[in-house]
Amino acid sequence: MKNQFVADVLYKIADLLDIKGEIYFKTRAYRVAAQTIENLDEDIEIIVRENRIGSLPGVGEGISKKIRELVETGKLEYFERLRKEFPEGLLSLLSIPGLGPRKVASLYKNLGITNIDELRKACIDGKLRDLDGFGEITERNILRGIHLLEKTSGRVLLNVAYLDGNNYQEYLKKFDRIDKISIAGSLRRMRETIGDLDILASSDYPDELMDYFVKYPDVQRVLLKGRTKTSVLLKDGVQVDLRVVGKESYGAALQYFTGSKEHNVHMRSIAIKKGFKLNEYGLFDKKTDKYIVGRTEEEVYNRLGMSYIEPELRENRGEIEAALENKLPRIIEYDDVKGDFHVHSTWSDGSDTIETIVDNAKKIGYSFIGIADHSQSLKIARGLSEEKLIKKIAEIERINKKNNDIRVLCGTECDIKPDGSLDYSKNVLKKLDFVYIGIHSKFKMNKKEMTRRIISGMENEYVDFLAHPTGRLIGRRDPYEIDIEQIIDAARETNTLLEINAFPDRLDLNDINIKFAKERGVKLVLGTDAHSISHLHFMRFGIATARRGWLEKKDVLNTYPIKEIEKILQK
DNA sequence: GCCGTTTTCGGCCCGACTGTTTTCAGTCG
DSSP: OOHHHHHHHHHHHHHHHHHHOOHHHHHHHHHHHHHHHHTTTOOOOHHHTOOOOOOOOOOOOOHHHHHHHHHHSSHHHHHHHHHHHGGGGGGGGGGSSTTTHHHHHHHHHHHOOOOOOHHHHHHHHGGGGGGTTTOOHHHHHHHHHHHHHHHHTTTHHHHHHHHHHHHHHHHHSSSEEEEEEEEHHHHTOOEESEEEEEEEEEEEHHHEEEEEEETTEEEEEEEEEEESEEEEEETOEEEEEEEEOOOHHHHHHHHHOOOHHHHHHHHHHHHHTTTTEEEEEEEEEEOOOOOOSSSSSSHHHHHHHHHOOOOGTTTTSSHHHHHHOOOOOOBBOTTTTOOOEEEEETTTOOOSOOHHHHHHHHTTOOOOEEEEEEEEEEEGGTTHHHHHHHHHHHHHHHHHHHHHSOOEEEEEEBOOOOOOOOOSSSHHHHTSSSEEOOSOOOOOHHHHHHHHHHHHHSSSSTEEEEESOOOBBTBOOOOSOOOOOHHHHHHHHHHOEEEOOOOOOOBBSSSHHHHHHHHHTEEEEEOBSSGGGGGGGGGGHHHHHHHHHOOOOGGGGGSSOHHHHHHHHOO
16 A cells, blocks of 8 residues: 555645745645545555545645656656755754744755754854844754654653653642643544643643642653643653643633644534634634533534544544544443453563463453463564473463453464464464464565465464554554555455554554454454563553544454353354 | 635634744744
8 A cells, every 4th residue: 555655745745835935725735635645544546546536535636636646656746846946854854843844944045954963063053043033042942852852753652651641640630729630632542652741621720730730740841831831841751731721611622632633623614614613712603702612522522513522533534524424433442341362471471470460360350361472483482382382271271270250261372484384283273262373573575475474374274363463663663564455355254353462562453454454344352462460451552542443342352251252262 | 735505716723832023923733
């Protein structure tokens, strides 16, 4: 699929046009089109072939032509020309906090700055302060921005932000003149990475609340401070924004600050069409400015003729249209999951014994727990030989006899070898309660070979689940070269469930592919890939990703009663 | 550049804060 490639080119065109000083609405048009392509659950090449580009929302005549050229030739003349007008590194300057297209253009035009290193030097030399609109403070802020960008690459993983957010929220709840408080922003939507953390509160004492907010022990620096908005930088590099609004605006503000930006833009344009004005203070009559609703999010959605939209769905991927028709799926809830399939024990590279894992699973309230250790060829992770695996099956039988309130399932995470064969014989595989397969070596095969390798694995009759299907590690390793559509189709044909690996740096499959798999009739299975009992709680992030992929309870094996799961696995 | 219960031209989401100004442009979300 070339979808991401096409979207990236459109985003870059928008950035370049911004720097060129093109009108805002033109560059926005490119970004809207890019977002549409990015969120498609269909291959753009097929859409081009069938002459359906023009029917995509936000894609008109001009951009249609450009997409066609890009898909058919792999290049775009217009983009190449535009790119030649500016040096290569200029776009990277836009990712520095505080620098937008106007300032970047001025830096380039007046000082000839083309990349981050040159900008850093110019700041240190005090060259920026003479430019219109720049000063000494700007220089310092840019230097800080560069430092921050290099330290954190701008975003943190969901689990880090989740912990920071909850701890901060607990601290703020101790302020006794606070009425309401919620996490908002991309953390509330449970995106896989979080740029900064948004917290919303309502209080009749905003000044005192802001004073209390900046005294949090983990605060490194206060970035800005006002009556309604204050931002701080935590010691771990995460930025936290607190917004304070009145009670009558709380729902509208929560809706607004939860985003996504694209969801909000769409919401507001619907409000306008229906004769309203929507902002963070409420829903107002467009003509008279009279306040209509705003205390709760439900009120806002309902008054606009929509059903309530869960935060995880708010990415402008069709949820607004579905809510208008009252056709949103009832997505899986966080307490629907009855157990975990993907847990490593001391038998391979896990740090806890099966008994400890079982005790913790019981405490969580699970009705089953699946132990899936590595297979024999994965020496680095102390993969089990067939003999050892047989012994492990016996140990799990013993543990099951001692425990009536939880069922322990013995599985494996069996390696798919480069030739597509599996790392255990069928004789052994058939003795297990379930079989995960996964890629753990030779990641750099070409697309055709890698796709064939994985599909060969799935064709084995004893295989139940495909672990971390794309192999990506967020921020560290790209997905393997695979044809995800072929994999999804093969999963349906071979009755293999695709995993949503809940480990925070994997979250694999991701939300878009999950939605795609569901639409193709494939079921999914959640696994934490826990290597210690503290990782069992990562399940939350897997469920969040399932919710972002529009999954319902029935789409996820972990929500079924254990009797039914055993029946399904025996087939 | 896109789009149409305000429509084929003229809008396009909108408010807060900062730094640089002396009334506002730029950035952010």
